[in-house]
Amino acid sequence: MKLADMVSLVVGDDVDVALTAYDGSRHGPIDCDVRLDIRSPRAVALLMSAPGQLGLARAYVAGELEVHGDLFTALDRLARLGVTEPTGSEKLRLYRALAPFALRREPPPPEEVRLxxxxxxxxxxxxxxxxxxxxxxxxxxxxxGPSMAYTCAVYPKADATLEEAQEEKFDLVCRKLGLQRGDRLxxxxxxxxxxxxxxxxxYGVKAIGVTLSEQQAQWAREAIQADGLGHLAEVRHQDYRDVPETGFDAISSIGLTEHIGLAHYPAYFGFLRSRLNPTGRLLNHCITRTDTGSRTHYKNGFINRYVFPDGExxxxxxxxSAMEDQGFEVRHEENLREHYALTxxxxxRNLEEHWDEAVAEVGMGKARVWKLYLAASQMGFHRNMIQLHQVLAVAxxxxxxADVPLRLALDRG
Known part of the structure; x- marks a missing residue:
């Protein structure tokens, strides 16, 4: 039984993604602008090694599955594919054809990590x-890009550049926090x-930043010195739980909550409140999901195994609710989902423009992880599978x- 015949039994013939396989079979429109190429029996074994996205990711990262055409478009179309229910005899044929691949037990690519x-x-x-x-x-x-900002940008207009959007994101956070000269952040x-x-x-504040990445901290220190900001700014290679200072006027948590874990939210938000002055503000900016079911799918998926281990x-x-349980009063919330898809x-686009250099720098496997990660995440935000929320709260x-104006000054002055 040819691979294309197996695919046809599962997804039918009305598809907008083409498939070619090492056994010479093909499925889908001949002139399709997006094509999946199953290059080897190992690709099938990796596809079968885990259900859904993880098996697909393993085959792609290993280079045994190739995507010809735009990767985001391919993933978006795959997400729309319906699945047909094979008959009993068809299921038996599929079982017999796929059993040899399932028995191969191919190890995942070395880029997959378990801590x-x-x-x-x-x-x-x-x-x-x-x-x-x-x-x-x-x-x-x-x-x-030059900003080295690795969180959702905020596009002030549809044709804004990435740098303009990251600048707007930074300033929006500062405005929401109501920063004033002499404040401690x-x-x-x-x-x-x-x-x-x-x-x-x-804004003339005195700021301390902490990160668990030594390379990030070193880069940030050099940038602070180059900007002549050493008298106001400090970045430490430090766990946030080890910050001894208190009495901050504002705290920003931009893209960190995803690494904390739901079970640790009480301790996390409790710690942040303990570091704030009375009436101090907290801006929490993080990715959220739209379904309310089991978290197992996310814990065992591609992102956790290859990109953000232990992310949640x-x-x-x-x-x-977790913020309010620690005594915060939530004053403003907004969803920036579309902005993250643009980011x-x-x-x-930047990765693709520097593809050859990126492969030389980090290796083909890691580069393919990143390409898949960026395209899949773009698809997730585009399709409202995940969102990006900023929540402003006060202690x-x-x-x-809480000393908060009747209307927050969210527009640039």
Whole structure:
């Protein structure tokens, strides 16, 4: 039984993605602009090694499955494919044809990682962050652009550049936090220090940023010195739980909550509140998911195995509730989902423009992980499978009051 015949039994003939296989069979429109190429029996074995996206990712990262045409378009069309129910005799034929592949038990690509130790211990969290962020600052510079901002940008207009959008994101966070000259800002999970530098340069605050990535911290320190901001800005290679200072006027958490884990939200938001002055503000910016079912799919999927080990995204309501449970008063919330789809499209375009250099820098396997990760994430935000929420909260004083204007100044002055 040819591979194309197996695919036809499962998805039918009305498809907008073509398939070619090493056994000479093909399925789908001949002139299709997107084509999947199953290059070897190993590709089939890897596809069968795990259900859904993980098996597909293994075959792609290993180079045994190739996508010809735009990767985002291919993933978007695959997500729309319906599945038909084979008859009993067809199921038996499929079983007999696929059994030899299932018995191969191909090991996953070496880029797949499983961490040891207790989940969300300081040591394991450091290993998880290092796996993703301590890749190569040069590689990140090619993908992220000059801002080195690795979180959702905010596009002030549809044709804004990535750099303009990242600048707008930094400034929007500062405006929501109501920063004033002389304020003290703590940025947890500060990355390469973009927000720390923006807040000190444009708002005159004193800022501390912390990151578990040594390469990020080193890059940020050099950028701070180059900007002449050393008297106001500091970036540490440090776990946020080890920050001893208190009395901050504002805290920003931009893209860190995804690494914390739902079970640790009470301790996380409790710690952040303990570092704030009364009536101080917290801006939490993170990815959320739209379904409310089991988290197993996310824990065992491609992103957790290849990109963000131990990452966990939850519906926005769980985050708001966790913040309120620690005494925060939530004052503003917005979903920037479409902005993240645009951001990812720009990052993917950057990667493709520097593809040969990226492969030379980090290896073909890691480069393919990133290409799949960016395209799949873009598809997820585009299709409203995941979202990006900013939640602004304030820590009330001992009387339960919060000093917040009647209307937040969210527009640029």
């Amino acid at each position: 040891g130790g207790s989940r969300h211990s300081k040591r394991r969290d450091a290993d998880a962050i290092s796996h993703h962020y301590d890749v190569s600052n040069t590689f990140y510079r090619w993908v992220l 703590l940025d947890v999970g500060c990355g390469w220090g973009g927000l720390v530098r923006h807040a000190t340069k444009h 995204v939850v519906p926005i309501g769980r985050i708001v 990812l499209a720009d990052w993917l 009330p004083d001992q009387h339960g009051f």
